[in-house]
Amino acid sequence: MTVANVFLSLLFHAGTSGQRVKVEPELASYPGQTVNLRCVCSSSLLLYADLKRAPLQVTWIYEPKDGERMNIAVFHPNFGPNYPESQMKGRVTFKPSPxxxxxxxxxxxxxxxxxxxxxxxxxxxxxxGNEQGITQLVMLAKPLNSATAVTVNAGTQPVVVARCESKDGRPAAKIQWLTTAKGNWTETSQTGTDNTVTVTSEYRLAPTAMDNAKDLTCLVTHRTQLKDESLPLKLAIQYPPVVEIEGYDNNWYVGRTNVGLLCKANANPIPLSVDWKTMTGEMPDTVQIKENELKVLKVDSSVNTTFVCEVKNSIGATREQVTINVREPSKTESNAGVVAGAVIGSLLALLLVAALVTVLVTRSRRQQQGYRANGGSDMKTRIFGGGKKPFTVGARPEVVTGTPTAQDILLSNELDEAERRKFDEMEEDERYDHFAGGGSILQLRPPPNPDDIIGDYMDDDMESQRDGSVISRTAVYV
Structure with missing residues (x-):
């Protein structure tokens, strides 16, 4: 092996120890855009090919997810660029060019x-052999999301009550449901001719009247969205009327007025009609009906029946009834009796108060008179003296003890408390002068019986006057 061959072998192995064709691992794009697929070859590979004088060309190959791979662009230094038949022909070119x-x-x-x-x-x-680098092109398509509630009738079998769709998206969207309703959902996807994906999710439950108008939310997650898209719904469950009668308090008695019944109905769709009937078929004359209200003007025996309220809507009809038990009127006094009783009670109360006042006044007077009487004997004793000497004309009066005369009583009653105290404080001579005063002096002739002076005076001599005073028939006024 020559030195040159050893150098080339070392250079080749050094170059293959790393990635000599560099590309972007992934590239995302939206339909209608232009994408650049970059490829860079390391200098070691080019140097090796040049030293070995080996032919070197570049080929771009497309590998779809489903289908056969195809060449879309080829470049040879001697023959230039070439674009084989493919789905990209006319849309793909080398950059830069040449x-x-x-x-x-x-x-x-x-x-x-x-x-x-x-x-x-x-x-x-x-x-x-070959050196290569692979780029994954991801096509993005923002889906069109929508959700609708499916109107269904209440029942016992699970049915689709809501549907959510993420249409023409790429990649496929993810859908989930948020609700308090007791159900579950299923999901299907379909790929279109343009490689977009439509995802459909259906929510199912056994619908009841209680589920009507419950909140249901479809949540769509997709790569093209900054956040999950929320699509709120309300369940639409149709059901026949649920009827309730209000107003009867179990105290309808003969003669009671202005009572009635109210027929309440909960239904979806809304009720079409409300009808009142009786079990006997005859409606009492004292009853007035206005829509869902039944009014009784005056309760009598004819109201002692069973009233029936029937409510209808497009789903069905429901009846509810209430039985009225008319009672006898309570034994209470009439209005006149009540008024008379009130007047009599008021008079008795006034009489009682007057009697109480009279007793108190009488008691007060008796106490006052008793006090004056106790002081009167002493007064008469002081005025007339305490001996039994004969009462002579011109002499100072000597009071004979014994029964007080009418004059004594008058004098004692006419003196008030202040006068009595003032009189008690005087000396005997002063009392006499005070009593005699400066006017006429009453002189008394000796009675026939000196020993019974008081008695004779009271029985024979004293005479009552119309003004309440008492004067003597035998006295001489000077």
Whole structure:
């Protein structure tokens, strides 16, 4: 082996120890765009081919996901570029033009979804074989997402109640559902002629009236979206009316007025009609009906029946009933009796208050009179004296002890408390002068019986006047 051959062998092995054809591992593009597939050859490979004077050419090969591989562009230094028949012919060219072995990149314009696949930049050397680099072209298509609720009737078997679709996307979208409804979903995908994918997901459950209007959200995840797309829905479950009658309080008695019943219905779609009936077929005369309201003007025995409310919609009809048990009126007084009782009660209360006031006043007066009477005997004793001397004209009065005279009583009653205290504080002579005053002096003639002066005076001498005073028939007024 010559020295030159040894050098070339070492150079070849050194070059093959690393990747000598460099490309981009992946490239993404949207339909209608232009893509550049770059390829760079290392200088070691070019030097080796030059030293060995071996022919060297570059070929771009397309490998679809499904199908046979095909050459789409070829460059030979002596023969120039060539573009074999392929789906890219007319849209693929070398860049720059004319190309160079060191960087035989290509450009594909107006790319299509069917252009997705693997692109191989391959250097062929004779007789040592081929060197290559592979780029994966990923075609992107933003899908059109939509979701719809499927209107169904309530039932016991699972049915499709909602559908979500991610149409014409690339790559295939991912779909999931968010809801409180008790169901599950299935998913299918279909690839179109342009290599786009349509993904369809269906949500299924056994629908009930309680599921109607529940929230349901379709969540679509796709590479072309910055975030997941949320598509909210509300379930549409149709069901016959659910009927309830309100208003009866089990206290409808004869004579009660302004009572009634209200027929409430929950349904989807909305009720078409509300009808009131009775089990006997005859509606009482005191009953008025307005739509879902039944009003009783006055309760009587004819209301003692069973009322039926029937509600219909396009799905079906539902009936509900309530039985009225009319009671006898409670034994309460009439309004006039109540008013009379109230008046009598008020009068009795007033009389009771008046009696209480009278008792208190009488008691107060008795206590006052008793006090004055106790002080009166002392007063009369002080005025008339305490001995039993004969009462003579011109002499100072000497009070005879015993039964007080009417004059004593009058004097004692006319003196108020202040006068009595003032009178008690006087000396005996002062009391007499105070009593006699400066006016006329009452002089008494001796009674026939000196020993019974008080009694004779009270029985024979004293005479009551119309103004309440008492005067003596025998006294001489000076």
């Amino acid at each position: 190309p160079e072995l060191s960087s035989p990149s290509i450009e594909i314009s107006n790319v299509r979804m069917t252009d997705e696949g693997r692109y191989v930049c391959e250097y062929a050397t004779y007789p040592d």
